[in-house]
C-alpha cells in the first residue's frame with residue numbers, strides 16, 4: 001500500500017459507509033412516531049404523518065434538510081437522512 | 097447442605113443445561129424479563145410483546161405508578177401538578193405484558209434467573225435491565241441519603257419533587273436558592289438549567305427579590321447559550337451560574353447550617369437543591385454488567401451487555417456513546433433492543449438500529465427550546481449522524497411553538513412507552 005494516498009473525503013465516506021450500516025425505514029420511522037404519534041397519543045400541535053402523501057413528505061424532508069423550509073426542529077433532524085431514506089420513509093408513512 | 101438437597105441442586109442444574117437451548121426450539125414461548133418500568137423498561141416490554149406476540153414478557157417494577165422526571169421541573173415551578181406526571185401500568189398490562197410490582201434483588205446469568213424481593217424466581221431467555229440511576233450519596237462530604245430530606249435532589253420524581261416545591265413556597269422573598277449540578281455523565285444534561293428557569297418563574301411572580309445560584313463543576317453544559325439567553329430575557333439578574341473555571345465545584349455541604357462550600361468560597365442557601373453524582377441502578381451492579389465507573393458497556397447494535405451475555409441494558413444505566421441520558425434516548429434504545437431481542441430469539445440477525453434523542457426545555461410558560469439528534473451504531477459505539485440545538489435569537493413564536501411541542505412530545509412518549 002506504500003505510496004497510495006486516498007483522498008480524505010473518500011476515506012471518510014468509506015469509513016462511514018462500513019461503520020454505520022443503513023437501518024430500515026421501519027426502524028427510523030419508530031423514532032418519528034414518538035412525536036408525530038398515532039391519534040391515540042393525543043398530540044395537539046405536531047402534525048400527524050400517518051397516511052401523509054409521499055410526494056409531499058419527500059418535498060418537506062428535502063426542504064428541511066436543505067434549510068429551505070422553515071422549521072423549529074425538523075431541519076436539524078432531516079440532515080441525518082439520505083435521499084434513499086427520505087424516499088423509503090415517505091413510502092412507509094403514505095401506506096399506513 | 098443435606099444429601100437430598102445437594103442431589104436436588106445438581107440434578108436441577110443438569111436439567112436446566114439440557115433444556116435451556118431446546119426449550120425455544122421445541123416451540124415453547126420465549127421468556128423475556130424486563131427490570132425497571134421507566135422509559136426504557138416499559139418501552140422494551142411493550143415492543144418485545146409487539147414484535148414477538150408469543151413471547152412471555154414480564155415487567156418487574158418496584159412502584160405501582162410511574163412518576164416521570166420529565167415535566168417534574170414544571171411541578172417545581174408551579175405550572176403543572178403531580179397528576180400530570182403520574183402514570184399507571186394498566187395499558188401495557190392490557191397489551192399482554194405481565195406487570196409484577198416487586199423489586200429484583202438478584203440475577204443469576206448462568207441459570208438465567210431473576211430473584212425478586214417477594215421471594216419469586218423468574219427464568220428468562222433474554223433479560224433487559226433499565227433500572228435508571230442510583231445516587232452516589234457520599235461523593236461530597238456532608239451529603240447523605242438523610243441530608244436529602246433537608247437538601248432535596250428531586251432527581252427522582254415523587255416525594256422529592258414535592259419537598260423541593262414546598263421549600264420554595266416556604267422561602268422568604270429575598271432568599272437564596274442554590275442548585276448544585278453534578279459533573280458529567282448524569283441523568284438529563286439540560287435538567288438543572290431548565291430547573292433554574294422554572295424556579296425563577298416561580299420566584300419572579302411570587303418572591304421577586306430572591307436569587308438563584310447554580311454551582312457547577314463543569315465548564316460548559318447542554319444548550320448553555322440558549323439557557324443564558326433565556327435567563328437574560330426572562331429573569332435578568334436573578335440567576336447566577338458559577339462554573340468550574342470560577343470555582344463552582346462543591347467540596348462540602350452542611351445541611352444543619354444550610355451552607356454549600358465550593359472551591360471559590362462558601363454560600364448560605366434558604367433552599368438547597370443538591371443533585372448528587374450518579375451510577376447505574378444497583379441491580380446492574382448485582383448482575384455484573386457495570387464497569388469500574390458504575391455504568392454498563394453495551395454492544396450498540398443489540399444493547400446487549402459486553403460483560404454478560406443474555407442481558408441487555410438500556411436507558412440511563414448504559415453507556416450509549418454520543419447519546420445523552422434522557423427519557424427519549426432510553427425509549428429509542430429500548431425499541432431497538434426489543435427488535436434485536438425478537439430477532440435473536442428467532443435465530444435471526446438483529447436489524448440495524450436507528451436511535452434518536454429530543455430533549456425540550458421549558459424555562460417559562462410559552463418559552464421552549466430543544467436539542468435533538470439522530471444516531472447510528474458503529475463498532476466504536478453509538479455515534480451522532482446529525483442534530484443540533486434550537487437557534488439563538490429565534491422569534492418568540494418559535495419559542496412558543498417549541499413549548500407546545502414539548503407537551504406533544506410528552507404525550508407521545510408516554511403513549512409509546514406505557515400506552
Ligand SMILES: Cc1cc2nc3c(=O)[nH]c(=O)nc-3n(C[C@H](O)[C@H](O)[C@H](O)COP(=O)(O)OP(=O)(O)OC[C@H]3O[C@@H](n4cnc5c(N)ncnc54)[C@H](O)[C@@H]3O)c2cc1C
Nearest residue numbers: 132134135136158165166199200228284411412422423424
Ligand atoms: C428533572 C428532570 C427532568 C427531565 N426531563 C427530561 C425531558 O424533558 N426529556 C427527556 O427525554 N428526559 C428527561 N429526563 C431524563 C429521564 O427522566 C431519564 O433519562 C429516564 O427516566 C431514563 O429512563 P430509564 O428507563 O433508564 O430509567 P427510569 O425512567 O428512572 O426507570 C427506572 C425504573 O426502574 C425501577 N427499578 C430500578 N431498580 C429496580 C429493581 N431492582 N427492581 C424493580 N424495579 C426497579 C425504578 O423504580 C424506575 O421506575 C429528566 C430527568 C430529570 C431528573
